[in-house]
Amino acid sequence: MDEDLTLSSGACLRIMKAPIDDSSTWKLQPNVQFLSIKQVTNPAGQGGPDRYRLIISDGTHFIQAMLATQLNHLVENGTIKKLCVAVLEKYTANIVQNKRLIIVMNVRVLGVTAEKLGNPQSLDNTLPAATTNNNPSGTSTTPAQQQFNATTSSSVSGGQSSVPQQPQRAGDRGAIFPLEGLSPFQNKWTIKVRVTQKSEIKQWANAKGDGKLFSCTLMDETGEIKATAFNQAVDDLYDRLEEGKVYYISRARVNLAKKKFSHLSNEYELGLERNTEIEECRDQVNVPTVKYTFVPLKDLENVPKDTTCDVIAIAKETHDLSEITSKSTGKTIPKRELTLVDRSGFSVRLTLWGEQAKKYSTTGQPVVAIKGVKVGDFGGRSLSMYSSSTMAINPDITEAHALRGWFDSAGSEANFQSHSNAMGSSSGSGGGINRSEMKTLQQVKDLNLGGSDKPDYFSSRIIVTHMRNENLSYPACPVEGCNRKVTESSEGWRCERCDRTHDKPEYRYILTLSGADYTGQLWLQGFNDVGMVLFGMPANELKALEDRDKDAYDSTLKKVLSQIVNVNCRAKQETFNDTTRIRYGINRIQPLDFTVDTELVLDQLAAFVQN
DNA sequence: CCCCCCCC
Numbered sequence: 001m002d003e004d005l006t007l008s009s010g011a012c013l014r015i016m017k018a019p020i021d022d023s024s025t026w027k028l029q030p031n032v033q034f035l036s037i038k039q040v041t042n043p044a045g046q047g048g049p050d051r052y053r054l055i056i057s058d059g060t061h062f063i064q065a066m067l068a069t070q071l072n073h074l075v076e077n078g079t080i081k082k083l084c085v086a087v088l089e090k091y092t093a094n095i096v097q098n099k100r101l102i103i104v105m106n107v108r109v110l111g112v113t114a115e116k117l118g119n120p121q122s123l124d125n126t127l128p129a130a131t132t133n134n135n136p137s138g139t140s141t142t143p144a145q146q147q148f149n150a151t152t153s154s155s156v157s158g159g160q161s162s163v164p165q166q167p168q169r170a171g172d173r174g175a176i177f178p179l180e181g182l183s184p185f186q187n188k189w190t191i192k193v194r195v196t197q198k199s200e201i202k203q204w205a206n207a208k209g210d211g212k213l214f215s216c217t218l219m220d221e222t223g224e225i226k227a228t229a230f231n232q233a234v235d236d237l238y239d240r241l242e243e244g245k246v247y248y249i250s251r252a253r254v255n256l257a258k259k260k261f262s263h264l265s266n267e268y269e270l271g272l273e274r275n276t277e278i279e280e281c282r283d284q285v286n287v288p289t290v291k292y293t294f295v296p297l298k299d300l301e302n303v304p305k306d307t308t309c310d311v312i313a314i315a316k317e318t319h320d321l322s323e324i325t326s327k328s329t330g331k332t333i334p335k336r337e338l339t340l341v342d343r344s345g346f347s348v349r350l351t352l353w354g355e356q357a358k359k360y361s362t363t364g365q366p367v368v369a370i371k372g373v374k375v376g377d378f379g380g381r382s383l384s385m386y387s388s389s390t391m392a393i394n395p396d397i398t399e400a401h402a403l404r405g406w407f408d409s410a411g412s413e414a415n416f417q418s419h420s421n422a423m424g425s426s427s428g429s430g431g432g433i434n435r436s437e438m439k440t441l442q443q444v445k446d447l448n449l450g451g452s453d454k455p456d457y458f459s460s461r462i463i464v465t466h467m468r469n470e471n472l473s474y475p476a477c478p479v480e481g482c483n484r485k486v487t488e489s490s491e492g493w494r495c496e497r498c499d500r501t502h503d504k505p506e507y508r509y510i511l512t513l514s515g516a517d518y519t520g521q522l523w524l525q526g527f528n529d530v531g532m533v534l535f536g537m538p539a540n541e542l543k544a545l546e547d548r549d550k551d552a553y554d555s556t557l558k559k560v561l562s563q564i565v566n567v568n569c570r571a572k573q574e575t576f577n578d579t580t581r582i583r584y585g586i587n588r589i590q591p592l593d594f595t596v597d598t599e600l601v602l603d604q605l606a607a608f609v610q611n
Numbered sequence: 612c613c614c615c616c617c618c619c
Contacts, residue, residue: 204613213613230612261614271612324618333617353616378619386616457619570619587619 003110005085005117007031007059012123016063016100020093031110033057033085033117037067037075040184041256054104056088059118064185065091065102074107084112099186174250180222182254182268190250193218193225194287196371197390198243200355201234214238217264217388218249220287224264226388227252229272237272244289246281263308263372263386290371290390294399298344300381301419311383312369312399313340314407316347316416321357321481334358334481340368340383343406347416350383356391365407366393367400379568380419442519450571450582459568461592462515462524464534464561472531473539475505483508483528507539513560515567524569526586533589534560564592 011030018025036055052067052075067075074080090106174188182189197217204210215228227249229237241247253271262269272278281287292310295303303309317339323332336357338350350373352360369392376382385391394400403411439447439458449456477484477495479502486493492501509531515524528539535542535556546553568588573580 202613206613208612211612215613228613258614261616263616322618326615326617328617329615331615331617333615335618351618374616384616388616455619568619585619 005031005111005113007033007057007085007117009058009060009118011058011088012056012061012063012120013058015091015093015102016123020100026091029087029089030058031085032088033059033113034080034082035062035116035120037080037082040066056102056104057117057120060120061123062120063102063123065104068103068105071104071107074109079109080107081112083114083116085110085117096183096185101185176248178222179218179220179225179266182225182270184254184256184268187251187254190248191218191220192246192248192281192287193220194246194284194289195241195243196224196290197388198241199387201238216241216243217390218270219290221291223266224291225266225268225270226257226262226264227270227272229276233272233274233276236274237276237278240278246284246287248277248279248281250277252276263374263388289395290369290392292369292371292397292399294369296344297340297342297346297348298417300346300348300375300383303375303381305375305377308372308374308386308389310369310371311340311342311348311373312367312403313342313348314365314403314411315339315350315362315368316341316365318360318362322483323481336360338368341407341411341414341416342403343411345414345417347418348381348383349379350385352385352391354387356385356387356389360391362393365412367395367403367407368393369395369397369400440519441515441517441522444522444569444571444584445520450573450584453573455570455572457568457570457587459566460515460517461564461566461597462517462522464513464563464565465516465521466514467557467560468512469557472511473507473509473543476508478502478504478506507543509535509539515565522584524567524584524586526589530586530589533565533591534563566590566592566597 008028008030011028011032014025014028015030033056034054035057036053038053040051040053050072051069052072054065054067055062056065067080071080080086086107086109088104088106089108091102091104094101094103174186174190176192177189179191179193182191195216196219199214199216201212201214203212211231212234213228213230214234215226218225218227249270249272251273253273254268255271257264257267257269292312294312295309297311297313300309300311315338319337319339321334321336323334325332334354334357336352338352338360339347340350341347350368350370351357370383370385370389371391372386372389374384374386374389376384394404439449439460441460441462444458444460447456449458475486475488475493476482477486477493477498477500479495479498479500482495482498484495484497486495486502486505488494489501492503493505494501508528509526511526511531511534513524513526513534515522526534531539531542537545537556542553542556545556566589567586570585570587571582572585574583
């Protein structure tokens with residue numbers, strides 16, 4: 001090796017500490033040694049190639065740098081490797097959140113040594129404050145950073161004399177960073193954040209092992225981030241973080257967010273670890289509760305399916321707690337639906353899951369402000385809560401007061417349009433009947449809906465032509481959301497699921513009815529909600545009526561026949577006693593609204609004429 | 612280091 005492999009001691013110091021506009025620094029072409037070359041995966045969803053992070057030594061100090069991506073091939077073809085000595089021919093410094101990030105743009109490799117040269121020490125990567133402030137370009141501080149700095153300093157001079165400003169937190173934990181400024185490239189920072197959501201502690205066990213974890217959502221003025229703690233850190237930290245409170249947090253790990261599993265708008269997420277420092281902050285200036293970007297319910301049609309948004313609305317209807325069985329896991333999951341309405345004249349269904357569904361016990365018609373809710377396309381548009389979604393009930397914000405005022409004065413009497421019948425129709429409440437999927441009963445048969453393994457869904461307009469008259473209802477467990485059939489014993493009505501005996505049952509409808517349209521006829525199954533619509537009274541009342549006044553009961557049953565209803569049905573193959581047939585269940589039912597349906601027909605006619 | 616966000 002004929003090249004001189006002597007390192008340029010002092011180069012790291014000059015690169016990191018010299019004034020940024022001192023161009024002489026960049027003319028320096030030092031000999032350095034690469035102590036480490038590590039691939040850094042590009043943040044998910046940002047596209048672009050991966051990058052390489054270098055540890056550069058001048059024999060006295062070492063610093064971090066990034067290799068310009070156009071030089072990636074030098075790593076990949078082995079030209080640049082660990083312990084090689086090279087001339088930094090061209091490099092530059094970007095200031096990223098008060099840190100100098102060195103980008104290596106051109107190198108000439110001189111050789112490689114068997115061992116690390118010298119005894120290099122880490123060079124503190126923090127810029128002198130004056131250098132940052134004098135940054136001549138002014139472009140390397142993000143707008144959010146500037147805004148954060150501005151608001152922070154205004155709060156200092158804002159006469160908050162009773163709340164002493166938190167001491168300088170620079171120390172070895174670093175300055176207070178806006179959430180937006182966090183990145184894996186620096187680790188000395190403190191954030192000042194509100195915990196807007198904290199999960200339960202979750203245990204897991206899989207092939208790779210077992211453990212426990214919890215996660216929470218942290219928020220400041222600039223953004224939000226998910227933070228997760230595992231195992232020992234769960235014990236240390238779970239009780240120290242409370243929903244709604246504000247904390248200083250430092251020494252957490254910044255990881256790339258796995259977008260597939262996080263619905264927050266942040267490229268990163270935090271790992272809370274054993275040495276993570278958390279300190280409650282009583283000065284809550286400049287830490288908002290939740291930052292909303294509300295979408296009117298009408299505009300949900302423009303929000304792509306499976307993305308999240310924020311809405312504020314009146315919870316016009318609260319449905320009972322029920323449950324579903326997850327197709328993927330087979331687990332039973334509590335569910336509750338709310339019907340939301342707002343001033344845009346639309347109504348949309350919102351589903352709460354699990355604990356959120358169980359805990360929702362608000363009566364009446366509150367204002368709900370929802371952050372990070374998932375948009376679905378069931379019935380045109382629907383909303384579904386993630387566990388990271390938050391709901392504030394009657395929040396003390398301007399939009400909520402305005403909505404309350406509108407609803408109490410006019411909105412409660414208004415008719416609302418749903419996204420399901422928005423096409424072609426101009427008013428009315430479709431409530432889950434998807435007009436674009438309207439089928440005649442003959443079409444249902446011709447298309448063999450329900451004829452495959454998976455269910456098919458369709459909507460039809462039918463007239464009730466017959467109803468099975470016996471066993472219209474069954475005695476059910478009165479526990480909300482249970483609905484299990486109970487059996488009478490000497491002690492009362494026993495529910496096997498709840499393992500309880502009740503004084504009396506809650507009767508629930510279980511109906512078999514014949515529906516017809518101008519093309520054909522089908523037998524349909526319907527449960528309690530169908531009976532409620534057709535009979536206009538709970539099954540308990542109908543049962544009492546049967547005992548009390550047989551004539552009135554008979555006439556009530558008779559009135560069901562010839563009712564015209566719009567229904568949304570689920571067609572699914574079933575095998576019973578070696579016979580396979582298709583069962584049609586009514587998911588949703590709506591009495592015909594002649595005004596709405598006439599308008600719909602007129603619209604269809606107009607479209608037909610135009611074509 | 613989990614990872615499901617469900618159903619009709």
